[in-house]
Amino acid sequence: MANHSSSYPILCASFNQDTSYFAIGTRDGFKVFDSETGTLRYERAIGGFIIVEMLFSSSLLAIVGAGEQPSLSPRRLCLFNTTTGAALRELNFLTSVLAIRLNRKRLVVVLQEKTYIYDLNSLSILDTIDTVPNSKGLCAFSPSLDGCFLALPASTTRGSVLVYNVMELHSHCEIDAHRSPLAAIVFSPNGMYIATASEQGTIIRVHLISEATKSYSFRRGAYPSTIFSLSFGPSTQFPDVLVATSSSGSVHAFSLGLGMNQRSRRSSSFFGSIIPDSVNDVLDPAHHVLHNVVPAGVKSYAVIRKVDRVPGTSISESVAYRATVSIITHSGSFQEYTLIINQKNESSWRLERRFDLLTAISDNIISS
Ligand SMILES: *[C@@H]1O[C@H](CO)[C@@H](O)[C@H](O)[C@H]1NC(C)=O
Numbered sequence: 001m002a003n004h005s006s007s008y009p010i011l012c013a014s015f016n017q018d019t020s021y022f023a024i025g026t027r028d029g030f031k032v033f034d035s036e037t038g039t040l041r042y043e044r045a046i047g048g049f050i051i052v053e054m055l056f057s058s059s060l061l062a063i064v065g066a067g068e069q070p071s072l073s074p075r076r077l078c079l080f081n082t083t084t085g086a087a088l089r090e091l092n093f094l095t096s097v098l099a100i101r102l103n104r105k106r107l108v109v110v111l112q113e114k115t116y117i118y119d120l121n122s123l124s125i126l127d128t129i130d131t132v133p134n135s136k137g138l139c140a141f142s143p144s145l146d147g148c149f150l151a152l153p154a155s156t157t158r159g160s161v162l163v164y165n166v167m168e169l170h171s172h173c174e175i176d177a178h179r180s181p182l183a184a185i186v187f188s189p190n191g192m193y194i195a196t197a198s199e200q201g202t203i204i205r206v207h208l209i210s211e212a213t214k215s216y217s218f219r220r221g222a223y224p225s226t227i228f229s230l231s232f233g234p235s236t237q238f239p240d241v242l243v244a245t246s247s248s249g250s251v252h253a254f255s256l257g258l259g260m261n262q263r264s265r266r267s268s269s270f271f272g273s274i275i276p277d278s279v280n281d282v283l284d285p286a287h288h289v290l291h292n293v294v295p296a297g298v299k300s301y302a303v304i305r306k307v308d309r310v311p312g313t314s315i316s317e318s319v320a321y322r323a324t325v326s327i328i329t330h331s332g333s334f335q336e337y338t339l340i341i342n343q344k345n346e347s348s349w350r351l352e353r354r355f356d357l358l359t360a361i362s363d364n365i366i367s368s
């Protein structure tokens with residue numbers, strides 16, 4: 001989410017559903033980049049945008065203006081075709097659009113007190129969810145058609161999450177994740193896990209959606225900080241790793257296999273069922289921190305684009321892998337690191353590339 005009164009040149013940034021592309025909104029327009037090469041693939045300079053969301057690698061963008069020009073109202077959602085360079089459809093709302101999520105069947109529009117679910121093709125409204133005041137437009141969405149969930153804050157005083165099934169259009173469960181209000185939520189790619197952080201930002205919890213009572217907690221740090229982003233590894237089987245960015249300026253990566261395996265070995269199903277709130281156990285699993293990636297306080301988003309297991313390592317031994325982590329900051333930088341974790345759980349971060357998003361020159365336009 002963007003705060004357009006901020007002094008940073010980037011008003012919003014988001015990766016597409018499979019992290020193959022990312023889009024940014026600036027005061028001048030919007031740009032789409034290829035995540036693999038960092039190439040600028042599309043740009044339009046038609047005014048400030050606070051939301052730019054892309055549908056996989058298609059020609060469809062959902063964009064919302066920053067309200068700096070009368071023609072770019074923050075209450076209007078525009079579906080934009082990058083091939084024709086023209087608007088396909090516009091939807092107008094009574095209050096500002098705070099977040100948009102898309103998959104091939106659904107369009108989710110988050111407003112302060114209502115969230116609308118649309119059929120993406122016909123743009124007919126399928127459902128309206130009345131929410132608690134959600135001024136940050138906090139939401140998480142798993143784009144997979146099998147486990148297509150939407151998560152929204154369920155309280156303004158506690159960190160509870162409403163999980164809603166977006167294909168079947170019913171609420172799925174409510175998870176009491178933290179004592180203080182939520183600051184960040186994200187699903188694993190197949191909607192099996194959800195990670196949450198509260199406004200305190202010291203603990204990150206991972207919950208299994210099928211057993212909403214069970215959770216795994218990871219300590220990020222001892223001092224409070226604002227979590228800006230959470231992201232799971234891309235595997236649809238098991239997301240080996242989770243990354244978090246925060247106002248501290250560090251990137252934290254947690255090896256999930258380790259913590260989850262230990263946790264499930266320790267807890268019998270008996271204890272699992274009588275202690276619904278097992279959230280007090282805090283694991284300190286293999287935790288790999290990269291300090292000072294971003295100036296402290298600057299909004300940043302990290303995703304794990306790839307995880308390659310090093311051949312010969314099995315689940316029962318310690319995991320050795322290489323993860324590709326891409327980071328975008330509101331100050332305008334793109335950085336890509338390889339996180340290498342060996343069999344001794346020792347880690348190293350290697351900077352692969354770094355460039356300025358605002359000076360990138362257009363190469364060619366997305367063709368499909
Ligand atoms: C955008 O326009 C192109 C060319 O007319 C068309 O092939 C494509 O399907 C359109 N995309 C969307 C999302 O409508």
Ligand SMILES: *[C@@H]1O[C@H](CO)[C@@H](O)[C@H](O)[C@H]1NC(C)=O
Pocket residue numbers: 258316317318319343344345
């Ligand atoms: C690495 O992790 C494994 C579990 O996956 C654990 O048994 C081992 O003690 C850890 N080694 C170190 C050096 O932390």
